[in-house]
Amino acid sequence: xxxxxxxxxxxxxxxxxxxxxxxxxxxxxxxxxxxxxxxxxxxxxxxxxxxxxxxxxxxxxxxxxxxxxxxxxxxxxxxxxxxxxxxxxxxxxxxxxxxxxxxxxxxxxxxxxxxxxxxxxxxxxxxxxxxxxxxxxxxxxxxxxxxxxxxxxxxxxxxxxxxxxxxxxxxxxxxxxxxxxxxxxxxxxxxxxxxxxxxxxxxxxxxxxxxxxxxxxxxxxxxxxxxxxxxxxxxxxxxxxxxxxxxxxxxxxxxxxxxxxxxxxxxxxxxxxxxxxxxxxxxxxxxxxxxxxxxxxxxxxxxxxxxxxxxxxxxxxxxxxxxxxxxxxxxxxxxxxxxxxxxxxxxxxxxxxxxxxxxxxxxxxxxxxx
Amino acid sequence: xxxxxxxxxxxxxxxxxxxxxxxxxxxxxxxxxxxxxxxxxxxxxxxxxxxxxxxxxxxxxxxxxxxxxxxxxxxxxxxxxxxxxxxxxxxxxxxxxxxxxxxxxxxxxxxxxxxxxxxxxxxxxxxxxxxxxxxxxxxxxxxxxxxxxxxxxxxxxxxxxxxxxxxxxxxxxxxxxxxxxxxxxxxxxxxxxxxxxxxxxxxxxxxxxxxxxxxxxxxxxxxxxxxxxxxxxxxxxxxxxxxxxxxxxxxxxxxxxxxxxxxx
Numbered sequence: 001x002x003x004x005x006x007x008x009x010x011x012x013x014x015x016x017x018x019x020x021x022x023x024x025x026x027x028x029x030x031x032x033x034x035x036x037x038x039x040x041x042x043x044x045x046x047x048x049x050x051x052x053x054x055x056x057x058x059x060x061x062x063x064x065x066x067x068x069x070x071x072x073x074x075x076x077x078x079x080x081x082x083x084x085x086x087x088x089x090x091x092x093x094x095x096x097x098x099x100x101x102x103x104x105x106x107x108x109x110x111x112x113x114x115x116x117x118x119x120x121x122x123x124x125x126x127x128x129x130x131x132x133x134x135x136x137x138x139x140x141x142x143x144x145x146x147x148x149x150x151x152x153x154x155x156x157x158x159x160x161x162x163x164x165x166x167x168x169x170x171x172x173x174x175x176x177x178x179x180x181x182x183x184x185x186x187x188x189x190x191x192x193x194x195x196x197x198x199x200x201x202x203x204x205x206x207x208x209x210x211x212x213x214x215x216x217x218x219x220x221x222x223x224x225x226x227x228x229x230x231x232x233x234x235x236x237x238x239x240x241x242x243x244x245x246x247x248x249x250x251x252x253x254x255x256x257x258x259x260x261x262x263x264x265x266x267x268x269x270x271x272x273x274x275x276x277x278x279x280x281x282x283x284x285x286x287x288x289x290x291x292x293x294x295x296x297x298x299x300x301x302x303x304x305x306x307x308x309x310x311x312x313x314x315x316x317x318x319x320x321x322x323x324x325x326x327x328x329x330x331x332x333x334x335x336x337x338x339x340x341x342x343x344x345x346x347x348x349x350x351x352x353x354x355x356x357x358x359x360x361x362x363x364x365x366x367x368x369x370x
Numbered sequence: 371x372x373x374x375x376x377x378x379x380x381x382x383x384x385x386x387x388x389x390x391x392x393x394x395x396x397x398x399x400x401x402x403x404x405x406x407x408x409x410x411x412x413x414x415x416x417x418x419x420x421x422x423x424x425x426x427x428x429x430x431x432x433x434x435x436x437x438x439x440x441x442x443x444x445x446x447x448x449x450x451x452x453x454x455x456x457x458x459x460x461x462x463x464x465x466x467x468x469x470x471x472x473x474x475x476x477x478x479x480x481x482x483x484x485x486x487x488x489x490x491x492x493x494x495x496x497x498x499x500x501x502x503x504x505x506x507x508x509x510x511x512x513x514x515x516x517x518x519x520x521x522x523x524x525x526x527x528x529x530x531x532x533x534x535x536x537x538x539x540x541x542x543x544x545x546x547x548x549x550x551x552x553x554x555x556x557x558x559x560x561x562x563x564x565x566x567x568x569x570x571x572x573x574x575x576x577x578x579x580x581x582x583x584x585x586x587x588x589x590x591x592x593x594x595x596x597x598x599x600x601x602x603x604x605x606x607x608x609x610x611x612x613x614x615x616x617x618x619x620x621x622x623x624x625x626x627x628x629x630x631x632x633x634x
Contacts, residue, residue, distance in 0.1 A: 021539070022487065022490070022491045022493065022501075022538050022539065023490075023491055025493065025497075026491045026492035026493040026494075026497075027492060029493060029494050029497055030494060056539035057501055057504060057505065057536070058487075058491070058493065058497070058501055058538075058539065061497050061500050061501045061504065062497070064500065064504075065496075065497065065500065084570075085570075085571070085572060088570035088571055089539075089571065092504040092505070092507040092508045093500065093503075093504045095507050095512070096500075096503045096504050096506070096507035096512045099503075099507065099512040099513050100513060101514075101515060101516055102513040102514055102517070103514075103517060333520075334475070334520045335475030335476070335519075336475055336476075337475055337476045338475075
């Protein structure tokens, strides 16, 4: 407990008793400073510390603040009963007051900030182009010399991004099929055309929704994981270690992930298509359409072109998701927060790229008549 | 002259008492039946070869790991069994500097040092800033208050981490390898700082290190852990141990020689 009393006069007098530590000075801080200003004003203040049993850095902070505010008022403080320990704690406060910050004041004119902003956007675009070139050449090398690709790593990534994603892909694709079929069946039934639900579900799943949902899942699961893994390696200087060992980080880290992404995306899409159709078939059974009739209708509605166009799209989405994940990972700055930022940015950029690519594919397929 | 011994606070008050401590993970036992005490105002150094469990012992002492058997009393209270307010009370008495500094990267140095004050006290902001600046001044970093941890060197980060550990003026300060990876001059400055903390502020320090120069510069008392026997093989003043201990390994460690013959 900290007790204090203040006496007016010339000089004004304050007496402290008890413990002056970080817990006891907090509650009385403001009132002590106020009392000091009241009893001493611009005159001298005598502070008696003879009955203080313990004083730590926080206690010294209070004493220093008394001294500091008295000086600012034009007064002065004289302390009695200052022990060696109190003196030791007071010293850094007096020294710190004289220290000037090493950081220059941050008063940058708006023109310079604008220039910096434009410059950083330019640098970002430059980095993307450089990365595309770097990894394009690494991919070419991988195709030309397939033995130099780290196939072990590629399989490990493919397992994590593909096989281990099966439960979530199953769940989403199944529910997607169920929802699509159910929603459209209600409307179709009014015209007695329930059987055409099969056409609707099959075309939309195979050509559009299968690859799209799979790509978004891949971005959330694996694109984020790539960015976080490479980002953490960057923060821990593992990427630098690779470079100084003469190993190209792009060949070592990026190529296996991109190959795995391109490889698993169509497989996952194929699987998602199948599960989605199964979900739709189950719903249609509830509407009185047997499974055989449903799948018969499906095979009449879609052909191999619909399936392969979806799978080609999926492969491109896989390429985009894994590339942007790796790029964001390699762009990671320093610190734990930087890894979080690059992970977020990997997912966001991947989804944007997927949607843009999907739009381009729609135009392309229209002109090709697919 | 033995500066360390003459500076010793000479107090017999026991701050930390370790009784029959056995530590391990799962079925692997690292150390068995350790007994030792740390007295108020001394600089107590934990020594041992790589992998002997020095940092693990430190983590047991600050309550991050629970002992397999035995107990650790800090100011008379059992760290592993304390909960709620009692645990918080013990934690207020200790400050820890981790091996890599462990400063929060998203906060400036001043904010890092201020954080424990914000959590544990109701001081006004102005007071907390003043205290944080003074702690940074104590480790010679007051001019870098506004800097982010990523903008300063490794040695400065370690010093800032010490400032943060001292924010609440704890009774005991635990330092995990304070001078590892620093140049000799910075590391000697850090040793001086550690001595100053013990002598002028009366803190008790528990230090894990294997920098020989640091050991002789700062330690009042050391214990040496041995991986083979899973026990403490030596305890006492490092200079005395170097010259008189019967254990060849202890002498070799403290003389930094590969074999006993080379050191002769």
